[in-house]
Amino acid sequence: MSRINQAIHEIHFMDEAAEKNRWLNRIHPLAKVIVTVVYIALVMSFPKEDLMGLAAMCLYPLVLFITGEVSAGRAFRQLKMILFLVAVIGIANPILDREVLFWIGSVPVTGGMLSMLTLVIKSVFAVFATYLLIVSTSIENICYALRKLHMPKILSTLILLIYRYIVLMLKETERLTQAYSLRVPDQKGIHYKAWGTLAGQMLLRSMDRAELVYESMTLRGFQGEFYLKGAGKSVWKSVIYASLWCIILFCIRIFPIFEMVGRILT
Amino acid sequence: MDIIDVEHLTFGYAGRDKNQNSKVLDDIGFHINEDESVGIIGANGVGKSTLLKLMVGLLPGYNGTLRIHGTEVKKENLSEIRRRVGYVFQDSDSQLFMNTVYEDVAFAPRNYGMSENEVRRCTMDALRKTQIEDLADRHIYRLSGGQKKLAAIATVLSMGAEILLMDEPSAALDPRNRKQLIKILKELPGIKIIASHDLDFIYDTCERTLLLADGKIVRDERTRELLKQKDVLEAHGLELPLSFRFYPGMQETIFGAGRNDNLV
Numbered sequence: 001m002s003r004i005n006q007a008i009h010e011i012h013f014m015d016e017a018a019e020k021n022r023w024l025n026r027i028h029p030l031a032k033v034i035v036t037v038v039y040i041a042l043v044m045s046f047p048k049e050d051l052m053g054l055a056a057m058c059l060y061p062l063v064l065f066i067t068g069e070v071s072a073g074r075a076f077r078q079l080k081m082i083l084f085l086v087a088v089i090g091i092a093n094p095i096l097d098r099e100v101l102f103w104i105g106s107v108p109v110t111g112g113m114l115s116m117l118t119l120v121i122k123s124v125f126a127v128f129a130t131y132l133l134i135v136s137t138s139i140e141n142i143c144y145a146l147r148k149l150h151m152p153k154i155l156s157t158l159i160l161l162i163y164r165y166i167v168l169m170l171k172e173t174e175r176l177t178q179a180y181s182l183r184v185p186d187q188k189g190i191h192y193k194a195w196g197t198l199a200g201q202m203l204l205r206s207m208d209r210a211e212l213v214y215e216s217m218t219l220r221g222f223q224g225e226f227y228l229k230g231a232g233k234s235v236w237k238s239v240i241y242a243s244l245w246c247i248i249l250f251c252i253r254i255f256p257i258f259e260m261v262g263r264i265l266t
Numbered sequence: 267m268d269i270i271d272v273e274h275l276t277f278g279y280a281g282r283d284k285n286q287n288s289k290v291l292d293d294i295g296f297h298i299n300e301d302e303s304v305g306i307i308g309a310n311g312v313g314k315s316t317l318l319k320l321m322v323g324l325l326p327g328y329n330g331t332l333r334i335h336g337t338e339v340k341k342e343n344l345s346e347i348r349r350r351v352g353y354v355f356q357d358s359d360s361q362l363f364m365n366t367v368y369e370d371v372a373f374a375p376r377n378y379g380m381s382e383n384e385v386r387r388c389t390m391d392a393l394r395k396t397q398i399e400d401l402a403d404r405h406i407y408r409l410s411g412g413q414k415k416l417a418a419i420a421t422v423l424s425m426g427a428e429i430l431l432m433d434e435p436s437a438a439l440d441p442r443n444r445k446q447l448i449k450i451l452k453e454l455p456g457i458k459i460i461a462s463h464d465l466d467f468i469y470d471t472c473e474r475t476l477l478l479a480d481g482k483i484v485r486d487e488r489t490r491e492l493l494k495q496k497d498v499l500e501a502h503g504l505e506l507p508l509s510f511r512f513y514p515g516m517q518e519t520i521f522g523a524g525r526n527d528n529l530v
Contacts, residue, residue, distance in 0.1 A: 012407055015365050019405075138365060164363055212360035215324055219353050220425060221345070221377030229382065 004174040010078060011167055017070075018138040024068035028238035029141035030148050035060075035245045036133045042253045043125045048115040049101075054122065056257045060249065061128040068136060075131050086123040090116035139163050144228035153225050160226050164213065169206040176202055269429065269457055270298040270321070274330035277313075277320060290316045292481035293330070298457055305472035305489060306461040309503030312478040314461035315356070318431045321459075322353045334429065349378065352422025356433040358414035367393070367409070367417050368402040374425035392424035396450055412443025416450065429457040436467040465507040469493055477502060 018025065024032075039060050046054045065072045076083070097112035133142065143156040176198055180190060190198060251257070278289040290313040298304055306314045319325045320332060323344045332339045334347050355361040364370040371392050375385040393399045396416040401409065409417060415435060422430065435451075436444050448470045451458060462468055468475055468489060475492045477485035479502045485492055493499070496506050505511075 012405065016405060019365065019403075140365070140369075209360060212355065212357070213363050216355060216361045216363065217373075219322055219324070219348050220374035220421065221348065222373075223377065227376035229376070 002174065002177070004170055004177065008167065008170050008174065011170075014135060015138065017135045018141075022069050022136065024064065024070070024132075024136040026234060026237070027136075027241050028235060029137045029145040031238035031242035032133055032137055033142065033145040033149065034242050035249075036129050038246055039129045039249055040126045042249050043122050043129075045253065046118070046122065048111075048118045051114065051118055051121075052258045053252070053256060054118060054125075056252045057125055057249070059252065060245065061125065061132060064132045068132070070132060070135055075128065075135075079127055079131060082127055083124060086127060087120055089123060090119035093119070140226070140228050143226070147228065156228075157224060157226055165206070165210050168209045168213065169202065172206040172209060173202050176205070268297040269300055269335055270296075270459075271331060271333040271336075272296050275317075275320070275328060275332055276330050277316060277325065277328040280327075289481050291320075291328075294478075294481070294483050295330075296476060296483060296486055298459070301456065302474060303451075303458040303460070303472040305468035305475040306459065306478060307463070307465060307468060307475055307504060308478035310463075313481060314478060315433050317478070318353060318433055318459065318461055321429075321431060322348055322351050324353075349425060350427060351429045351431060352419075352425065352427030354415075354418050354422060354430065354432040354435060356435075356437060358411070358418040361418040361421065362406045362414060365405060366402070367398065367404050367406065367420070370406060370417060371402075371420045371424045374421065378425060388424045388426070389420075392420040395423055395454060396420040397446070410443070411438050412440065412446065415439060415443070415447060419450070423454070427456070429459070430454065432458065432460045432462075434462050434464075435460060436462060436464040463504070465493055465499075465504065466509060469507050469509070477504075479503075 043057050093116040094112035099111045100108040101111055102109050147156050273295045275294045277291045308314055320328055323339050337343050339347055362370050372385050372389040375388045396419050398416045451471050472489050475489040476483050493507050
């Protein structure tokens with residue numbers, strides 16, 4: 001399977017996962033979006049030295065991965081490129097901040113190393129929280145929740161259209177690269193001389209397809225707004241879900257959970 | 267009663283219409299009555315798809331008269347026209363854009379401001395008419411070509427379209443799906459206008475056929491009569507339908523009025 005085909009397959013997998021009948025999927029999208037936003041905000045608010053406090057925030061993704069029937073292994077595989085980029089984010093920190101904060105045995109731990117680690121953990125947590133949201137909520141329901149949070153309708157419509165355009169563009173790219181590779185069998189990848197032509201063709205063809213889709217939408221009464229339906233979810237369970245998680249996450253943020261547990265145990 | 271009125275209709279694409287000969291449609295006229303099924307045939311590039319697109323207002327800037335239910339097809343009336351006229355694209359992949367069949371079929375009713383109960387009723391009704399109720403929750407990319415075509419028809423039926431325009435509906439369908447589509451089309455009420463090269467399909471679904479050539483309607487006859495005329499068809503880049511070729515002059519006795527029923 002080519003990489004493009006794999007990308008299309010992954011998008012479809014996410015769409016199907018979001019339509020599954022799991023308890024996490026049945027939670028109202030608004031509750032899930034609120035919890036995700038609160039979680040990311042709290043994770044980002046940890047100071048760079050508070051590695052232990054930040055580590056306790058792993059509770060949220062951990063619980064959802066275990067109870068929500070979401071495969072962590074698949075998540076790692078799907079997110080490996082993003083996780084690699086995340087790892088690169090703070091790579092300059094150890095060089096810029098060399099002040100030794102403490103020693104682990106004979107290894108000095110500098111402020112730069114600590115801030116890099118914190119940054120990476122924060123980003124990984126944010127990526128997983130977002131993944132858990134999109135794997136359990138369709139793009140339409142996410143936009144529905146965002147509209148409920150008073151996001152301008154033009155933005156939610158834009159998100160939905162871009163989401164559809166990405167798939168169209170990938171499909172057109174797949175067709176083009178297949179046609180190219182069939183006529184240049186000995187070529188590995190695409191020769192740089194063909195990049196310009198193929199990129200231009202890809203853009204034109206995906207725009208043509210996008211125009212056809214848009215025509216199909218206008219013929220069926222589309223006037224610039226998707227009518228999104230988020231009802232039918234268990235509202236009370238969703239309220240409890242959002243409230244519980246917000247309380248737990250705020251507690252983790254405010255109280256040093258690991259220290260408290262340590263004190264109780266000793 | 268005439269539902270579709272076309273008089274002196276002339277259209278050319280931008281950049282081509284300066285030259286009189288490059289008009290895609292040149293002063294054509296016809297009328298379509300209630301519950302008629304009309305085929306539009308002709309070689310590539312004669313304007314079959316253009317004519318269909320003009321009827322739903324996808325191509326602005328025509329000359330002449332084009333009325334649906336007495337309403338002129340122009341920008342101000344497009345909302346009303348498009349609610350009555352359903353256009354089924356040649357490429358179903360371009361027509362279906364939501365995640366599941368149900369969501370796609372429900373797209374139009376939601377846009378027309380129906381309540382969720384009405385949306386459900388219209389959607390399920392359209393799925394029932396196209397015999398794909400069991401596919402309601404199926405993801406679009408998991409459908410076969412034939413199922414996609416039926417889903418595309420359901421998307422226009424759900425908004426209560428009284429006129430169905432179809433561009434090459436039998437293209438890329440296997441014989442079983444083709445037969446199923448013919449059966450469903452024959453059961454659907456209302457006007458059906460089908461542009462196709464598949465003359466057997468036209469023969470099975472339309473009682474009247476327009477032959478387009480050089481921007482004009484060169485024939486407007488009963489399908490049974492027109493499709494017999496080998497010379498006329500060949501002069502316009504078409505061929506006799508397969509059944510006419512295999513059983514020349516025996517249509518009435520072999521297939522007769524019951525032909526379509528036997529086929530399905």
